[in-house]
Amino acid sequence: MVRRRYILLRVLPPMVIFIIGMLCLKNLYLGFHKSSEDILDSLDSEYVPQKPQVKTFDSNAYVLDNMMADEKEKLHDLKNSGNHLQNYKRIEESNVPKTASSTNKQCPNEKCNFVFIKTMKCATETVVRILRKYSYDNNLNIMLPQKKRLYLAWPYLMNDLDYRLSDRPFNGLIDHAIYNKTIMNRYFPPETTHYVSIIREPLKHFKSAFSYFKIEQIAGIFAKHPLTEYLENIKYYDSIYKSHEAAHYRYCIPDGFSVTKNLIAHCLGMPLGFPYGRQDITYNLPAVREHIRNLDTEFSLVMIVEYFHESLILFKRLMKWQLKDLIYKFVNRGTYYFSLSNKEKHKKWASIDYMIYEHFNKTLWKKIAIEGPDFYDEVKQFSQMQKQVNHYCWGLDRNLHQNLKISSSRFNSDFEISRKDCESMNISWLEKIKEKFDRDNKHVIDTRPTLKRPTC
Secondary structure: OHHHHHHHHHHHHHHHHHHHHHHHHHHHHHHHHHHHHHHHHHHHHOOOOOOOOOOOOOHHHHHHHOOOHHHHHHHHHHHHHOHHHHHHHHHHHOOOOOOHHHHOOOOOOOOOEEEEEOOOOOOHHHHHHHHHHHHHHOOOOEEOEOOOOOOOOOOOEOOOOOEOOOOOOOOEEOOOOEOOHHHHHHHOOOOOEEEEEEEOOHHHHHHHHHHHOOHHHHOOOOOOOHHHHHHHOHHHHHHHHOOHHHHHHOOOOOOOOOOOOOHHHHHOOOOEOOOOOOOEOOOOHHHHHHHHHHHHHHOOEEEEHHHHHHHHHHHHHHHOOOHHHHOOOOOOOOOOOOOOOOHHHHHHHOHHHHHHHHHHHHHHHHHHHHHOOHHHHHHHHHHHHHHHHHHHHHOOOOOOOOOEEEOOEOOEOOEEEOHHHHHHOOOOOHHHHHHHHHHHOOOOOOOOOOOOOOOO
């Protein structure tokens, strides 16, 4: 008994002092940021709107900052020789027709190439599998990341050195890439390409990102309601998550990058201060609105996750595809149970994402209104068709050996779904696309330097 008291007297006081010290540091931290917010609020109240001055941003300069001296010298020599654009020049000098869509055997018109901006945690993997399968079946040439990389520079802006070379024009871009009009228009001219993306209701997007990126574990949130706790002290936990000390626990997320603050806007190319030194228009409301208007002009379609089938039918009509091309299986559907009592704090934290969602939710319904009354009939037909496929492939009929027969309608000719088709919806098609690309371009020699960036 005496020994236990002795141990308690020796151990307990230092532990209490340590806990009190940590709480004091946290309060000081939060108090500092609260005062900073008050300053920002006062600045906002006195802000006089001016015409936004959106500066051009050179993504190559930020790539250079992350390269070693010898690599910078190689890139300098490469750019002086013009070989950093060898893919572009190779296409110009080849006998391949300049309209890239000519390689698409199913293309009914000249504008059937696509750039799909894959916004994080917006059902994009489901859409991507639709695009990859169609691309593989129709011999489309898809722009792919360099070597074993997963992303086209995401979350950095794409550069001329981030993709695999090909001597064929590109028909599509599918993998994660930040929208960058300057470089993308060079390889995907707007006159032959539809720019498409998909977004999600911001609060649902936040919950999905919170779970997927393991914010609760990495930021050390110990609370009964972790989402509420996170939003109550959002700058504190966000700084922990994106700190260098937490880098070991994050996957493909560089230091200083927030995965909860306006992530959709960042994926759509809005300059929000990442990487360090890039223009930040977060608090410049006229510039934000101007960027959204530009996106509306430059994108043929921004789909909405909450209206998935309506979005897919708009995409099908835009691209002149068939209903069979849209058959899908939902993948990467997270299961999480988070309660949240105050949406307004998140709306303030990710205000630009809410603006984007509100804008493109309206434009979606305007596009649907233009399509006419038969649009809803086609949505209904596709929904019934998808339900049949779900039952056949993964439901009560999954043990049937004969093919599923889909009857013809005014929106589709009759076709069959086989067990092999069901299996094809279980794969990502990425490896097949890569293997085909490497076979088609095995004679292409890439002399460009390898970039070193803290991403995948």
